Amino acid sequence: MSLLELPVSQPGPRAPRAAQSPPWRLIDRVGLAVAWLLGLLFCALAGALVLYFLVQGIKYVRPSLFLTNPSPGFTATATGGFLDPMLGTMLVSAIAMAIALPIGIGVAVWLSEYGRPAALARVAESTIEMIAGTPSIVLALFGILLFESPALGFLSRSSEGVVFGRSFFAAGAMLSLVALPLVVSNVREGLEAIPDHVREASYALGKTKFATTRRVLLPAARPSVLTGAMLGAGRVIGDTAIIVVLLGATLTFDRSGSVPLLSTLRGTGSTLTYYVFYNAPTGEGNQPTKAYAAAFVLLMIVLALNVGVDIATRRSRRLRWSS
Amino acid sequence: MEFLTPPPVRRLTGEESVTEPLGPTRGLPAPPGNGNGNGNGNGSAPASPLVGGRRRIASTPLAIDRMQAEALSVAYGRKPAVDSVSLPIRQGEVLALIGPSGCGKTTLLRSLNRLTELNKDVSQSGRITLDEVDIATLDPTALRRRVTMVFQQPNPFPMSVFDNVAYVLREQAARRPKRAALRGAVRDALARAGLLDELGDDLDHPALRLSGGQQQRLCIARALAADPEVLLLDEPCSALDPQSTQVIEDLIVRLREDVAVVIVTHNLQQAYRVADYVAFMYLGRLVEYGTAGQLFRTAREQRTREYVRGEFG
Numbered sequence: 144m145s146l147l148e149l150p151v152s153q154p155g156p157r158a159p160r161a162a163q164s165p166p167w168r169l170i171d172r173v174g175l176a177v178a179w180l181l182g183l184l185f186c187a188l189a190g191a192l193v194l195y196f197l198v199q200g201i202k203y204v205r206p207s208l209f210l211t212n213p214s215p216g217f218t219a220t221a222t223g224g225f226l227d228p229m230l231g232t233m234l235v236s237a238i239a240m241a242i243a244l245p246i247g248i249g250v251a252v253w254l255s256e257y258g259r260p261a262a263l264a265r266v267a268e269s270t271i272e273m274i275a276g277t278p279s280i281v282l283a284l285f286g287i288l289l290f291e292s293p294a295l296g297f298l299s300r301s302s303e304g305v306v307f308g309r310s311f312f313a314a315g316a317m318l319s320l321v322a323l324p325l326v327v328s329n330v331r332e333g334l335e336a337i338p339d340h341v342r343e344a345s346y347a348l349g350k351t352k353f354a355t356t357r358r359v360l361l362p363a364a365r366p367s368v369l370t371g372a373m374l375g376a377g378r379v380i381g382d383t384a385i386i387v388v389l390l391g392a393t394l395t396f397d398r399s400g401s402v403p404l405l406s407t408l409r410g411t412g413s414t415l416t417y418y419v420f421y422n423a424p425t426g427e428g429n430q431p432t433k434a435y436a437a438a439f440v441l442l443m444i445v446l447a448l449n450v451g452v453d454i455a456t457r458r459s460r461r462l463r464w465s466s
Numbered sequence: 467m468e469f470l471t472p473p474p475v476r477r478l479t480g481e482e483s484v485t486e487p488l489g490p491t492r493g494l495p496a497p498p499g500n501g502n503g504n505g506n507g508n509g510s511a512p513a514s515p516l517v518g519g520r521r522r523i524a525s526t527p528l529a530i531d532r533m534q535a536e537a538l539s540v541a542y543g544r545k546p547a548v549d550s551v552s553l554p555i556r557q558g559e560v561l562a563l564i565g566p567s568g569c570g571k572t573t574l575l576r577s578l579n580r581l582t583e584l585n586k587d588v589s590q591s592g593r594i595t596l597d598e599v600d601i602a603t604l605d606p607t608a609l610r611r612r613v614t615m616v617f618q619q620p621n622p623f624p625m626s627v628f629d630n631v632a633y634v635l636r637e638q639a640a641r642r643p644k645r646a647a648l649r650g651a652v653r654d655a656l657a658r659a660g661l662l663d664e665l666g667d668d669l670d671h672p673a674l675r676l677s678g679g680q681q682q683r684l685c686i687a688r689a690l691a692a693d694p695e696v697l698l699l700d701e702p703c704s705a706l707d708p709q710s711t712q713v714i715e716d717l718i719v720r721l722r723e724d725v726a727v728v729i730v731t732h733n734l735q736q737a738y739r740v741a742d743y744v745a746f747m748y749l750g751r752l753v754e755y756g757t758a759g760q761l762f763r764t765a766r767e768q769r770t771r772e773y774v775r776g777e778f779g
């Protein structure tokens with residue numbers, strides 16, 4: 144606080160008018176150099192990571208990997224590919240986003256357009272921040288407690304009254320919490336970036352708040368919605384802890400029941416992240432070439448999502464109001 | 467209480483005579499020459515310091531009272547913005563609100579379709595009626611469809627031209643009408659605002675890519691699509707070039723037969739060109755209200771004369 148009490152005025156002679164751009168102080172120049180170096184280092188690191196996995200991955204990626212399922216074995220040929228884990232990644236992120244998107248958009252609309260009751264809005268805000276900061280392994284543990292309860296037994300396998308609590312439903316539901324904060328913050332940002340005169344224009348035409356939000360504000364914030372969805376999906380696809388704990392960690396789909404899709408959703412399986420974890424040199428499977436190939440596919444998906452985010456934000460910047 | 471309340475207005479039944487102030491108000495004698503006939507200064511008026519002719523083609527056919535502000539006061543928090551203003555708004559005539567910046571013109575306009583309510587710390591007293599019904603008793607969304615508003619800054623929605631206008635028409639019905647069903651109404655509204663010929667068939671053009679003048683005319687088309695009974699225009703031409711301004715002024719004069727038009731403007735020539743009646747406001751108060759010819763030539767109040775002569779604000 145003592146800093147704030149310092150006099151604001153800056154004593155000392157001012158630089159002469161002629162020196163339009165005086166030479167930088169040494170400390171500034173050193174600072175700039177350090178910032179540059181750090182930036183370059185960071186780019187080099189990121190580049191090296193991507194390149195390494197590109198090279199390693201491309202070496203080992205085979206079309207057959209996408210078409211065959213993992214199977215027990217000790218050689219690269221015997222252990223098969225990662226068809227089911229790949230489908231598992233898609234399935235579990237579809238479930239997670241199907242939950243996170245509507246809830247996230249709803250919460251964002253409520254926080255930015257209504258914000259009432261104010262106390263409740265503040266609570267919701269800090270809850271979402273808390274979820275964002277919670278390690279996913281903690282969410283996974285909480286999920287196991289939740290989905291092992293008999294009331295939610297219909298969402299997973301159960302035998303003789305004991306609920307297994309692990310299924311695509313369970314993993315997807317907990318993963319939606321991983322995506323939710325990103326969806327909420329992006330949609331909210333998008334809505335708050337819309338100037339108030341747009342809302343007023345809609346009200347002045349006799350539109351309700353609901354119609355305004357649904358027909359004007361959300362369409363206008365679509366790039367932000369897309370960004371939130373893609374960033375959230377990226378986090379979901381990359382998560383491992385919840386998958387290990389809540390998806391049952393069976394390398395192939397292990398269905399529960401006989402209804403086609405429902406049996407898969409209630410059953411267990413795995414995702415690409417778990418496949419990498421399993422086949423890493425330290426994992427049970429220990430097929431590093433497979434791990435590299437799967438990691439490459441994961442990286443490609445995440446890169447594609449990033450490009451998508453980039454395009455979405457660029458589109459949103461192109462069409463803006465003049466004031 | 468130095469300002470004049472507007473003269474009481476008699477509902478008209480005659481064909482050609484417009485409104486007639488009913489003699490003195492608040493002890494002030496009505497100036498001679500005020501209220502004879504429609505007093506629109508059509509043609510016979512002496513040369514005025516204001517350049518440009520009136521856009522009036524024929525005299526106003528018939529004016530009917532649509533809205534009435536009665537001792538309306540609006541305040542933002544403790545700060546009054548409009549101070550007991552009484553004013554009639556008639557269909558068949560254009561009313562111009564003039565006055566220096568910050569005198570409450572926008573606030574008055576916004577209270578006419580209850581947009582002031584959106585601001586939490588606005589307090590209001592007095593009464594506004596629409597067809598003799600207190601607007602406070604109406605559903606605000608229904609009221610705002612009958613009394614639409616165009617703002618100073620063009621504010622089209624970030625969607626296509628077509629959707630901007632169609633948005634107004636949609637959801638008024640129980641079921642969302644199909645695009646083809648709205649086509650006629652959308653083109654009609656755009657045509658009324660003088661935008662259809664310019665855009666041709668490219669109604670899918672993004673509205674935010676139009677020029678400022680086109681955007682403003684789109685906003686007017688949008689306001690007209692609701693088929694309003696009263697149209698409120700808040701400095702609609704302040705961001706426009708002379709040509710777009712002329713298009714809009716022509717439109718305003720054409721519209722007054724079907725719609726009661728209120729226009730706020732800083733451009734006195736514009737007020738003179740398009741308005742039948744002019745209200746001069748100063749510091750939230752209505753200083754003077756009268757026909758355009760009377761207010762611009764033989765204003766009763768010193769302040770009005772000074773403002774009109776450009777010696778004001």
Ligand SMILES: Nc1ncnc2c1ncn2[C@@H]1O[C@H](COP(=O)(O)OP(=O)(O)OP(=O)(O)O)[C@@H](O)[C@H]1O
Nearest residue numbers: 542546547565566567568569570571572573574585
């Ligand atoms: N949202 C607001 N909150 C608080 N005070 C406001 C608000 N809007 C307007 N005012 C105040 O109310 C008074 C009238 O404002 P208003 O916008 O109605 O003036 P105006 O006649 O339209 O001015 P201009 O010609 O510049 O548009 C001003 O003194 C202004 O400071």
Ligand SMILES: [Mg+2]
Nearest residue numbers: 571572573700
């Ligand atoms: Mg204004």
